[in-house]
Amino acid sequence: MPNNLLTSTTPRPFLRPASAGAELVFAALAERFGDRLSRSQAVRDQHGKDVSYHPAAAPDAVLFAESTEDVSFTVGLCHAHRVPVIAFGTGTSCEGHVAALEGGVCIDLSRMDRILRVGQDDLDCTVQPGVTRKQLNAHLHDSGLFFPIDPGADASIGGMCATRASGTNAVRYGTMRENVLALEVVLADGRVVRTGTRARKSSAGYDLTRLMVGSEGTLGILTEITLKLHPVPETISAAVASFEALKDPVDAVIQIIQLGVPIARVELLDEVQIAAVNSYSKLDLAERPTLFFEFHGSPESVDAQVETVRAVCADHRSGDFEWASTPEARSRMWQARHDIWWATLALRPGSQGFPTDSCVPLSRLTEAVLAAREDVAELNLIAPMCGHVGDGNFHLCVLIDPDDQDEMDRAQELNARLIHRAIAFGGTCTGEHGIGYGKIDFLVEEHGDAVGAMAALKRALDPRGILNPGKILDLARWPDPFM
Amino acid sequence: MPNNLLTSTTPRPFLRPASAGAELVFAALAERFGDRLSRSQAVRDQHGKDVSYHPAAAPDAVLFAESTEDVSFTVGLCHAHRVPVIAFGTGTSCEGHVAALEGGVCIDLSRMDRILRVGQDDLDCTVQPGVTRKQLNAHLHDSGLFFPIDPGADASIGGMCATRASGTNAVRYGTMRENVLALEVVLADGRVVRTGTRARKSSAGYDLTRLMVGSEGTLGILTEITLKLHPVPETISAAVASFEALKDPVDAVIQIIQLGVPIARVELLDEVQIAAVNSYSKLDLAERPTLFFEFHGSPESVDAQVETVRAVCADHRSGDFEWASTPEARSRMWQARHDIWWATLALRPGSQGFPTDSCVPLSRLTEAVLAAREDVAELNLIAPMCGHVGDGNFHLCVLIDPDDQDEMDRAQELNARLIHRAIAFGGTCTGEHGIGYGKIDFLVEEHGDAVGAMAALKRALDPRGILNPGKILDLARWPDPFM
Numbered sequence A, B: 001m002p003n004n005l006l007t008s009t010t011p012r013p014f015l016r017p018a019s020a021g022a023e024l025v026f027a028a029l030a031e032r033f034g035d036r037l038s039r040s041q042a043v044r045d046q047h048g049k050d051v052s053y054h055p056a057a058a059p060d061a062v063l064f065a066e067s068t069e070d071v072s073f074t075v076g077l078c079h080a081h082r083v084p085v086i087a088f089g090t091g092t093s094c095e096g097h098v099a100a101l102e103g104g105v106c107i108d109l110s111r112m113d114r115i116l117r118v119g120q121d122d123l124d125c126t127v128q129p130g131v132t133r134k135q136l137n138a139h140l141h142d143s144g145l146f147f148p149i150d151p152g153a154d155a156s157i158g159g160m161c162a163t164r165a166s167g168t169n170a171v172r173y174g175t176m177r178e179n180v181l182a183l184e185v186v187l188a189d190g191r192v193v194r195t196g197t198r199a200r201k202s203s204a205g206y207d208l209t210r211l212m213v214g215s216e217g218t219l220g221i222l223t224e225i226t227l228k229l230h231p232v233p234e235t236i237s238a239a240v241a242s243f244e245a246l247k248d249p250v251d252a253v254i255q256i257i258q259l260g261v262p263i264a265r266v267e268l269l270d271e272v273q274i275a276a277v278n279s280y281s282k283l284d285l286a287e288r289p290t291l292f293f294e295f296h297g298s299p300e301s302v303d304a305q306v307e308t309v310r311a312v313c314a315d316h317r318s319g320d321f322e323w324a325s326t327p328e329a330r331s332r333m334w335q336a337r338h339d340i341w342w343a344t345l346a347l348r349p350g351s352q353g354f355p356t357d358s359c360v361p362l363s364r365l366t367e368a369v370l371a372a373r374e375d376v377a378e379l380n381l382i383a384p385m386c387g388h389v390g391d392g393n394f395h396l397c398v399l400i401d402p403d404d405q406d407e408m409d410r411a412q413e414l415n416a417r418l419i420h421r422a423i424a425f426g427g428t429c430t431g432e433h434g435i436g437y438g439k440i441d442f443l444v445e446e447h448g449d450a451v452g453a454m455a456a457l458k459r460a461l462d463p464r465g466i467l468n469p470g471k472i473l474d475l476a477r478w479p480d481p482f483m
Helices: A004-009 A020-036 A041-047 A068-081 A133-139 A157-162 A208-212 A247-258 A271-281 A299-315 A327-338 A340-345 A362-378 A405-424 A440-447 A450-461 B004-009 B020-036 B041-047 B068-081 B133-139 B157-162 B208-212 B247-258 B271-281 B299-315 B327-338 B340-345 B362-378 B405-424 B440-447 B450-461
Strands: A061-064 A085-088 A105-108 A115-119 A124-127 A180-186 A192-194 A221-228 A235-243 A265-269 A290-297 A318-324 A352-355 A385-388 A393-400 B061-064 B085-088 B105-108 B115-119 B124-127 B180-186 B192-194 B221-228 B235-243 B265-269 B290-297 B318-324 B352-355 B385-388 B393-400
Touching (some): A020 A068, A068 A180, A115 A133, A192 B450, A208 B208, A235 A247, A235 A327, A247 A290, A247 A362, A265 A327, A290 A299, A340 A393, A362 A393, A362 A405, A450 B208, B020 B061, B020 B105, B041 B061, B068 B105, B115 B133, B133 B157, B180 B208, B271 B340, B318 B327, B362 B393, B362 B405, B405 B440
Parallel strands (some): A085 A105
Antiparallel strands (some): A115 A124, B124 B221
């Protein structure tokens, strides 16, 4: 099954409604919201595009929402007139999530950026969807608590829920799946519901919270999010270790996880990635496959973790550990890790980035990583590798010239190979980026008939198909009724 | 809103189908499965009842399934003829989950008890639904891995998924929600789908796994379950500490959690519960409010945890710690904890148990626990308290004489008060037992209109309403179409 799935990244026909109903909706919104509704081309263009190579598609209008009521009113009106609605946070998604494939209204949630409550004693908080992860952690600065989920970008919490995001801390603290306690959601007809409580666990009915997390704006629009927070560890220690060959750090991480070391972060960067990071972030790391570590816990626990990790790494022919002992050094190290995207793009100015996102069971990680590197060489691409290897998740950031169709084809081929292999290994086509409209076919390859069940859920909660149409699944492929 | 929600425990009219269609189904099943289909009264009665006080309702027939194909064939046939299907594991649920309220076929999954695969390197396994938690851990005995979720009973893994169970380890290892990686599910029309992969995380489409976990057999029947496993900790240490007043251990636990101590287990037993345990399990603990602790980690980490916990407990006027230092002593201590249900019933032979299950944010736990104790006194009930207090979840096991309507009414009143209070505190009506047909009204009190969305999902995946009808929600209350 070589290339037939490559159609997943072919832009679908962008069907504009431009109906009388749509014009009525835009007029009613302009009437109610004044200049908070924009129809300027620049604003529309900005809202139809994420950071990826996927073709953009501008919405017909952009509403800057300031409250749940704004969202509810807008969605209800769009439902009545069958006009698409797309939620927008920071536009930092990777699979074309915000492209208005069928036009409609984009609801920009960035002004809903209030932190509504921090439950110091309960280790939780409630925020509006436009709050970004850095904003939240800055707010928590003196509280003794932090929010660990950290995708590369300073994404909005709403967007991170929508894509079921994770990042470098997931190996210890889980992903958005594990860290969202409850949501307020505007459903497709404008109704507002709450999906959970502040209890840490519950067996009360279907898990609507987890159904909404990862639904990419296709089942509802999130207007309030209650998150778990975590105590800032007593001790934090970070280090960098480099290795001779790519196989070694991957094998080392597998063993560290199997030993049950409660490591907080363990990130792999290959030598190409290190070169990019050195150049962009003004570091002078050895240009070899490298692990970035972070350890959290009591001083005694951290010492024990470090001792075990050091021994395992030595068994895998690591060089010495370099310690980032001050908060500033640590912060510089992790900022460099988070700037990988920009560091990579700077390798060949004018390029676009095409990130892959496969995730495999740990026992197949070494095989998957080595095969990926062979693919990159064979396809003659520039594609530094980095990864949340403790979770079996790694990315290649393929540099592409969007005007070079041959290079684009090779990048697509690479992406497809990685995904076919991940699925064959019992893994997934996307560890943390989501499906958007870039991986619709791959979702089918991974889940088969279960996508039919997803389509039935979509129809149940959005019978008119107005919520972010054309994302996650192609309803036309899954006949109604499902059963 | 005092008593109007007490109707939640009123038995609904049990509408038997006894239709020509049903008889056709039973005949076809008998033809195919021979004596694996039982219609004997004793077998039917045994399968309509769980451990709770809820009125039982026997199914019309019981099929002992041995394979996914058996389940798929049976469900498909029942779908065609609109006959109810109820999945059965060990019958140890607490809210009438297995009662065949509208008759139909009970599928007993206890013979599907094979452990299909243990992924030593991936810290996961795949099991059939009839495997029990003790069976799984016995199988893992020499592997260096274990499965932490431990409801009181030796429940089946399938049943634990269905009720989103947890237990004493949830404060460290999470609940079934966090520990199920993927499922094989027979949908309402007999179709078999897989909801996930063996990757530790994924952003691939709607989270069908989490939707099925906690759905109590109303959305599909689980036929294979892939679970996360955890490395057996290097060091395990357990201790018991008693306190003067109930407020003290609860406050101590809140502080321990807030300090970020990665405690593995912390269980509260009040003095009535301790008396019951002493008598039943031949222990001689001081009859005072008591905490059972367990610490997991490296020796250094465990020492550090113990030191912190000891200091916090001393600040809250604890007595000395008694250590269960050998595996045998530890096992005896936790067996006594797990036997609480039977220990409580033995307090007044001939009684039935009525377990409550509220769960609140940690900051409200002391208030909730103290108010519950006042309620017990005021209502003149015998109701020992135990709890997974690190999660904010506590149980009263109310002793009732089912023939004493006044006592039953007082137990219902107690349950309702606890739930109203939990919901008012931002918590949930059930931390780990589920809704069954005992808490249908309370689910509405807790979730409001969101139950309408749940009803829409139920209709989407089970349009003929054959899967465990009358559980979780009352479809008649939520008009179709939802929107």
